Amino acid sequence: MKIALSQLNYHVGNFEKNTEKIIQHIEKAKKKGADVVVFSELAICGYYPQDLLEKERFILSCMESIDKICNYSHDITVIVGAPSINNTNKGKRLYNSAFILREGKIYDTIHKTLLPTYDIFDEYRHFEPNKTFRLVNIDGKKIAITICEDIWDEQSSDNNFAQKKLYNVSPMEELSKLNPDIAINLSASPFSHDKETKRKKTIQQHASKYKLPFIYVSQVGAQTEILFDGGSVYALPDGSIQNELAYFNEDFAVVDTENRSKPTIQPFKGNIGKIHDALVAGIKDYFNKSGFSSATLGLSGGIDSAVTVVLAVEALGAENVRVLLMPSKYSSDHSVKDAEDLAKNLGIQYDLVPIVDPVLAYEKSLSDVFKGLEEDVTEENIQARIRGTLMMAISNKFGNILLNTSNKSEAAVGYGTLYGDMNGGLSVLGDVYKTDVFKLAHYINRDEEIIPVNTIVKPPSAELRPGQQDSDSLPDYDLLDSILYLYIEKSMSNEQIISHGYPRDVVERIVGMVDRNEYKRFQCPPIIRVSSKAFGGGRKMPIVAKYRN
Amino acid sequence: MKIALSQLNYHVGNFEKNTEKIIQHIEKAKKKGADVVVFSELAICGYYPQDLLEKERFILSCMESIDKICNYSHDITVIVGAPSINNTNKGKRLYNSAFILREGKIYDTIHKTLLPTYDIFDEYRHFEPNKTFRLVNIDGKKIAITICEDIWDEQSSDNNFAQKKLYNVSPMEELSKLNPDIAINLSASPFSHDKETKRKKTIQQHASKYKLPFIYVSQVGAQTEILFDGGSVYALPDGSIQNELAYFNEDFAVVDTENRSKPTIQPFKGNIGKIHDALVAGIKDYFNKSGFSSATLGLSGGIDSAVTVVLAVEALGAENVRVLLMPSKYSSDHSVKDAEDLAKNLGIQYDLVPIVDPVLAYEKSLSDVFKGLEEDVTEENIQARIRGTLMMAISNKFGNILLNTSNKSEAAVGYGTLYGDMNGGLSVLGDVYKTDVFKLAHYINRDEEIIPVNTIVKPPSAELRPGQQDSDSLPDYDLLDSILYLYIEKSMSNEQIISHGYPRDVVERIVGMVDRNEYKRFQCPPIIRVSSKAFGGGRKMPIVAKYRN
Structure with a gap:
């Protein structure tokens, strides 16, 4: 099966432009002979629309875009992310969904199971989780479709405490019981400078564990604080990477799950780069x-x-x-x-x-x-x-x-x-x-x-x-930054940082300064997030709390 | 059964002061001959600690406070809110719990089922929901203990769309199957000027529907943006209110579920007051x-x-x-x-x-x-x-x-x-x-x-x-505020507001101004919340979105 990976830069709420881009890439995929073209999570509206999702008109605009795109789904199957309406009589109003469009119609809809609600993520604020699992049959192939976090089921709910899995269910484990032929994941995986390796490893592990061709389509571009770095991947059933798309640029590739070609891998870039x-x-x-x-x-x-x-x-x-x-x-x-x-x-x-x-x-x-x-x-x-x-x-x-x-x-x-x-x-x-x-x-x-x-x-x-x-009022930046990293990125307490060999008086002074200045950061501009824990929406601290440490 | 309602003002992370206050009120309840004393949701650490809950040391401090308070639970049963650790091997690290303390020990722990994650609430960010139901036996009485949102199961997931219940489960419905004698709810219900009536009605409906004495204990005081107005309530099985505690002040009352006394109701106060x-x-x-x-x-x-x-x-x-x-x-x-x-x-x-x-x-x-x-x-x-x-x-x-x-x-x-x-x-x-x-x-x-x-x-x-x-650059405030109210509090679209009789040009101009100024509000100071939809953490809008309306 020939599958096109379409890695694009979407703009939140810009339905006209997002839709136009998606349609262009469907046409491109058709020309390249693809059977299926895959776009990323919430591609229709951009990730993340926050409380725009609470506006009826916003959801209707998503549906209108889907309708438009349907018209281009006649000689190809389109898989694209968008919110969909929960039509049961209970739960959150929306699902975070993958729409499968074929022959001018919505052929199927698959909903996201694991809704990240930590750090910068807020998905349970808006979405009802999926609870049942099925494959999607496309041209005789059984496809396991998941959305972003669905393949991050192994992660721990905490860095610091005893290891505990954050999630109670593994979507790929459930789907694998139904014997899929191919796995496809639609993502909007935010960049942090230490994430690329972990992300590729996660995809490769899924491919090799379930012995499936694994297609992972992410997006690029920034939405104020949050960046998407692309790096979409096609991994073979042995876990090796066959195709890796560009970082920080739109990209497009057609892969063939039946025939191998020469692998395309992106050049290595260090953290600072x-x-x-x-x-x-x-x-x-x-x-x-x-x-x-x-x-x-x-x-x-x-x-x-x-x-x-x-x-x-x-x-x-x-x-x-x-x-x-x-x-x-x-x-x-x-x-x-x-x-x-x-x-x-x-x-x-x-x-x-x-x-x-x-x-x-x-x-x-x-x-x-x-x-x-x-x-x-x-x-x-x-x-x-x-x-x-x-x-x-x-x-x-x-x-x-x-x-x-x-x-x-x-x-x-x-x-x-x-x-x-x-x-x-x-x-x-x-x-x-x-x-x-x-x-x-x-x-x-x-x-x-x-x-x-x-x-x-x-x-x-x-x-x-x-x-x-x-240096009159702060320790040397080497020392300062090491302490800050352990406190902010690693969530360590004073005592834990001190036990790593840092001087008690400096640690206590620095941590006290961080805590006392929540009020200032509350009013600071949006910050481009490049680390695993940035100031801003991903680190919500009370301003008038007494607690220090 | 004599139950003390202890309505206090807690300070987030101020374990020393919160614990001291709680102990004082346990002693007071003992003197008044109470069998049980009830404190509100997350009383030990204050509501809402946000990402302080991710700090190991913070949770240990909660546990130490509980241990201290246990020492005062010899001639009385204490019910108090605090986070507790999820000891299963899956899910979020914590529960939002009611600790039942008796004879110097933790006698039982009941976890919150419905975790509000909308508007100003962020509870699924930190807590695993409860999924099983049981009563707590205290001195021969079977008590149905719930926490705040647990009694708000009837609410809709949306104002604007077709009515749909936000939640899939009703904790009081489940607990009522076990034939409780008394219901107790520990709350941290944020003030908005239009909420008091709705809140009392919800409590009264639960009391009369399940034919139970219903004890509702909330808290008072402000945590930067969020205010708690108190108004704790004891409702009789017929739904009538027997006791209503003060608004915006700490208060304390002992009620007797076996004997009726003269009702105490707070004086009426208008919205502006x-x-x-x-x-x-x-x-x-x-x-x-x-x-x-x-x-x-x-x-x-x-x-x-x-x-x-x-x-x-x-x-x-x-x-x-x-x-x-x-x-x-x-x-x-x-x-x-x-x-x-x-x-x-x-x-x-x-x-x-x-x-x-x-x-x-x-x-x-x-x-x-x-x-x-x-x-x-x-x-x-x-x-x-x-x-x-x-x-x-x-x-x-x-x-x-x-x-x-x-x-x-x-x-x-x-x-x-x-x-x-x-x-x-x-x-x-x-x-x-x-x-x-x-x-x-x-x-x-x-x-x-x-x-x-x-x-x-x-x-x-x-x-x-x-x-x-x-008035050179804005419409009259009467007109402006009416449009803003429909747009912000009622989440209406342009067209919906216009259909309520407002002039199209004014509506479009005003709504455009609101949307364009997200970037300014992003950097504004914390705002004391008095309405059902305030700017700040309860209304999260993207800054660079294209979407208008």
């Missing part, structure tokens, strides 16, 4: 899908804004990025020069807007109210907020989106000013630890010096008071 | 539970900041509220006077900080970059952001929390400046439509003129340009 590609894709899609083309940000001469602006230029083009340099009296000369050098290297428009006048104006305005009081963090924050206000003035006047340049280490410990440097429509580095920001800078400079070396080698500083360095 | 009490409770608990005592905000002379400051003074005391008046060249004289009058009426500290100097400084700084360009919304936003920066300077310097004064109508249509008047640690009115803000003002002035009448009667204006009025 993957994070780089992910962030560029994340920026690109945020702009494309929100109808904006140009970005702005503030260049400080530091490494975070340097890496951010390079990624922005890669995503949007130099002509679509304009920056401000906003020195204060505490800014070093080399900071301004480093920022200027970078802007010139990239060929982007830049303006120099010193903040000295607004600083004086605020001092004057507040002189009565602050009379007799010492300078403190208030005055540092005023500088950051002046810069934030200037950046938003550029954004408002020229209609570009402000990119936020805070990194994950800063976001974690609250080292940033709300309504100041925490401003922005999208946080580019909010899921990248400072130590990885350095690695990204080296990666960017791998062929030529784009980011001035001085930006990379000088000690990090917010330059909000004379001689300030990050 | 309830919203008023809810907002005061919401402010009070946010400060108490985050360890802050004082607030600041900007008084514009307008109605939103006027109502907010009055609520803040009620919650925190006049000595704990200090305000700024920040007139611009567009501010009318009466605005400043109205704000001063209000500050004087309330006896709070106020300072006048004109924004003219910072405005000039920004103009100067940006003069080159903006050369030859017309003034537009950029300059209006700069004014709002100067005020936001000044307010945060007060907050930073004096250690008080900035209260946000935006109302729900503004938040809905994006009529507000990010990093300007949208600043704040807590949004007081973000779930109150402008028309209800007016009603709150009248309610506040019901006995004397606290808010200057001029503030209430003058046409609303942001005063960001000469002669600006809200």
